Amino acid sequence: MAAVSVIKNAIAIIFLLILQLELFSSLRFFGVMPELVLAGAIAAGWYGGPVGGAVVGFTGGLFYDMYLATPLGLNALTYALIGYLLGQIANFLSEDAELIIRLIISVAAVSVGLLMFVTFGELLVQPNLYNKRFGKVLVISSLYTGLLMMPIHFLMAWAFNAHRLLLPSSLGRIR
Amino acid sequence: MVLPRRYSGSRFTLAILVLASATLISLDARGYEPVTNLKKAGIVIVQPFRSLARVVFDPVGDAWESLSNGDELERENALLRSQLDQLLEYRIANEGAVNDLAALRAQLDLLGLGGQETAVAEVTAGSVSNFDPYILEINKGTQSGIREGMPVISTGGLIGRIENPGLRDARVRLITDPGVNIGVLAIGTKEIGILSGNGVGQPLKVTDGIPISAPVEVGSILVTSGLDRSPYPEGFAVGSVVEVIPNEVNLEKELLVEPTGQMKNLDFVTVVLYEPPGRG
Numbered sequence: 001m002a003a004v005s006v007i008k009n010a011i012a013i014i015f016l017l018i019l020q021l022e023l024f025s026s027l028r029f030f031g032v033m034p035e036l037v038l039a040g041a042i043a044a045g046w047y048g049g050p051v052g053g054a055v056v057g058f059t060g061g062l063f064y065d066m067y068l069a070t071p072l073g074l075n076a077l078t079y080a081l082i083g084y085l086l087g088q089i090a091n092f093l094s095e096d097a098e099l100i101i102r103l104i105i106s107v108a109a110v111s112v113g114l115l116m117f118v119t120f121g122e123l124l125v126q127p128n129l130y131n132k133r134f135g136k137v138l139v140i141s142s143l144y145t146g147l148l149m150m151p152i153h154f155l156m157a158w159a160f161n162a163h164r165l166l167l168p169s170s171l172g173r174i175r
Numbered sequence: 176m177v178l179p180r181r182y183s184g185s186r187f188t189l190a191i192l193v194l195a196s197a198t199l200i201s202l203d204a205r206g207y208e209p210v211t212n213l214k215k216a217g218i219v220i221v222q223p224f225r226s227l228a229r230v231v232f233d234p235v236g237d238a239w240e241s242l243s244n245g246d247e248l249e250r251e252n253a254l255l256r257s258q259l260d261q262l263l264e265y266r267i268a269n270e271g272a273v274n275d276l277a278a279l280r281a282q283l284d285l286l287g288l289g290g291q292e293t294a295v296a297e298v299t300a301g302s303v304s305n306f307d308p309y310i311l312e313i314n315k316g317t318q319s320g321i322r323e324g325m326p327v328i329s330t331g332g333l334i335g336r337i338e339n340p341g342l343r344d345a346r347v348r349l350i351t352d353p354g355v356n357i358g359v360l361a362i363g364t365k366e367i368g369i370l371s372g373n374g375v376g377q378p379l380k381v382t383d384g385i386p387i388s389a390p391v392e393v394g395s396i397l398v399t400s401g402l403d404r405s406p407y408p409e410g411f412a413v414g415s416v417v418e419v420i421p422n423e424v425n426l427e428k429e430l431l432v433e434p435t436g437q438m439k440n441l442d443f444v445t446v447v448l449y450e451p452p453g454r455g
Binding site for chain 2: 014020022023026032051054055066069070071080087088114118129133137
């Protein structure tokens with residue numbers, strides 16, 4: 001990654017983290033908030049490939065971990081894997097794939113990310129992440145994050161200097 | 176099979192990141208101090224951005240809250256008005272007693288709440304995660320004498336305990352967390368039980384320690400017992416019993432308990448600067 005891209009990615013991660021901590025922790029639907037940092041890792045996978053997705057996911061997750069009672073590294077692990085996975089999927093997906101397909105895959109990836117987080121947490125250290133609220137959190141958070149996925153795609157495309165792919169002529173195709 | 180260079184490179188990066196994460200998880204779970212300091216350093220780096228964002232986003236959050244909780248606020252207002260009327264009547268009737276009590280407290284040199292020193296802190300944020308809704312953040316930390324495990328109260332009683340205090344901030348772990356256990360005493364009896372959290376919006380539970388024959392009924396008030404190296408001093412109101420479920424098998428009563436401390440829409444809380452004997 002070039003130095004400019006590193007700085008842009010740092011700005012994007014901090015921006016998403018601040019939004020998550022200060023705005024969307026209050027703007028909850030049925031007590032559930034979106035997972036913006038996870039969405040950032042997913043979008044980073046689309047535009048930065050497996051390495052970009054994994055590194056952005058790890059860094060974003062690590063910063064988010066600092067504010068949570070769960071052990072440091074749990075979100076970093078999950079988001080790095082999800083960013084990597086999305087990077088691989090983006091590599092195999094046709095460049096002509098419609099935007100809606102990409103958004104649906106992104107929303108599904110949020111659900112997978114939440115499942116992975118809870119699974120790792122239960123297996124490794126933190127009991128009680130899987131509880132009776134989990135189903136509600138999984139569904140509402142995935143949909144809520146899906147609503148915000150479009151601007152996050154734009155943000156990460158900017159961070160990876162891929163904004164040329166978002167010109168009006170290619171709006172239906174992101175890449 | 177020889178992998179293309181691009182894939183093997185990305186897998187190597189992923190392996191390094193996974194290894195780093197696993198190491199951090201393992202060290203943090205063991206309470207390794209440098210990792211705790213790393214957490215605090217990260218929070219300090221982001222703090223200026225958070226403070227700035229708070230100025231911008233707080234009004235948005237407040238507006239959202241008033242929109243989504245409008246009915247609840249109206250109900251709360253009506254309830255508070257009726258309670259205020261009752262209190263005014265009570266105050267008029269007991270003004271003399273209040274003066275006597277104030278004189279007595281001054282004579283006994285009692286400081287703050289129940290003789291304990293306290294620190295009033297502003298609530299700066301609620302939970303910032305979908306998976307841990309039992310957290311509040313406050314704007315005071317070790318600089319104000321706040322230490323790990325200290326009890327936190329709001330209007331009405333105990334609401335939680337301090338967790339992971341920083342220099343100028345700390346987290347409050349709410350008593351609704353299923354992982355929190357508190358030794359409680361039923362007022363007017365000698366019955367002591369263990370009260371546990373039961374999740375957001377759910378009553379607290381006492382499942383152990385109250386014999387079926389004990390005179391603990393609906394409406395009984397539970398306070399902290401303060402026994403056996405309890406992190407809480409004795410006598411703080413925790414909740415009132417709303418349901419009693421007799422368990423004929425182990426001859427005990429299970430109690431469902433409504434917390435007396437206000438936990439919603441909090442602007443300020445009080446930290447009781449109490450350290451159990453033997454710890455300080």
